[in-house]
Amino acid sequence: MTYSLAVLSSLLIPYAHSAPLAAAEPCTKEFLTSTANTYINSQRLGNTSSLPSIQASNFIYEENNVVKAIGSSSSLLTTALQIAHNRTIIDTTACATYTEIISTSPSPGHVVATQIRFSDNDGTLRPTLVDSIVTTQGDWLFNATKSLAIVQAEDWSPIPSTRSALLTAIDAYLDLWGNPSAPVPWGVPCRRMEGSAYTGSGLPTDSCNIGIPGGSQPPVTNRRYVVDEEAGSANVLCDFGAMRSGAPDSHEIRLEGGKLRFVHTLTVMRTGG
Structure with a gap:
């Protein structure tokens, strides 16, 4: 038997910015x-x-x-x-x-x-x-072989950041949907893997600030956070309002020098997936 997330929302805490555990x-x-x-x-x-x-x-x-x-x-x-x-x-x-x-x-x-x-x-x-x-x-821009080649060419060696910087950056990025002027700490170069599509071509001018819809967009909700200060990375699982009225979605960011360096996104498009 399966249950919708809405039915169990009282059990599945939003984990907003993930308070310390006692x-x-x-x-x-x-x-x-x-x-x-x-x-x-x-x-x-x-x-x-x-x-x-x-x-x-x-x-x-x-x-x-x-x-x-x-x-x-x-x-x-x-x-x-x-x-x-x-x-x-x-x-x-x-x-x-x-x-x-x-x-x-x-x-x-x-x-x-x-x-x-x-x-x-x-x-x-x-x-x-x-x-x-x-x-x-069937999911957004899915191709596992292409995704594998992309991640194998990236360097995610630990670069420490602060919890505050990581949370601020990933929230600002996700806030773009609904607030195009959100203060994202864009870095250059920055490369985004969206499904298996990649914004990077190996140039020092590569940017993640492309292909982001402008105007009014449904917000990204139900954010669940994991933040690793030692690695300089943060992940959010969420409901992506701009697709399927809240498609299951994952966004992970990597900061270098306080700026976005990598973004990985997954979005489920299959009905019932």
Whole structure:
């Protein structure tokens, strides 16, 4: 059985700017990385058997803004993927992770954006929410092979930033839809991967400030944040109002010197996807 996100909105907190978590044990980078790796390995195997032992009693699995049983046939986690790329950022303040996955096999492939959130469960930190945006054939500008080539050519080595700068930048970028004058810290060069379309051509003048619709646009809502100050990256899962009246969507940014350097976006266009 599945439930709409609206029905469970009282359970799935918006995580606005992700307040620090109070827990019985520290939320460490090592702990978060280990759990994210368990998720990645489960997706690689298409087997969720290792997950129930670590999840909280109030655990929720959400895929494209719909809550599902994690082991159901409609859950991507029950499909084995040959993972060609994965990258995880860690948010010890919010006790959360974000993982980007690209798989080109089985065809036509998948590009996945997953946040995992944790809370104190009887004195032990456990995952309470796995929140995934899953794109495949039929989604916005989807081509897993092209996306893989793009990310493999990018350098996301850690460049520390501040939580405030990352939150301000990603909110300003998303605010462009509804506020074309939002103060985005545009960087040059900057390259945006939108599905598998890329604004960059390898020139020092590459810009992300192209192809952004002007005028009045429906806002980006239901923002869920993961911020990694050490990596200089932040991710937001959201409802993208300009498409499908709120398409499931992921945006990740990378700052260098306080300016946008990379933007990765995924948007689900399949009805029922």
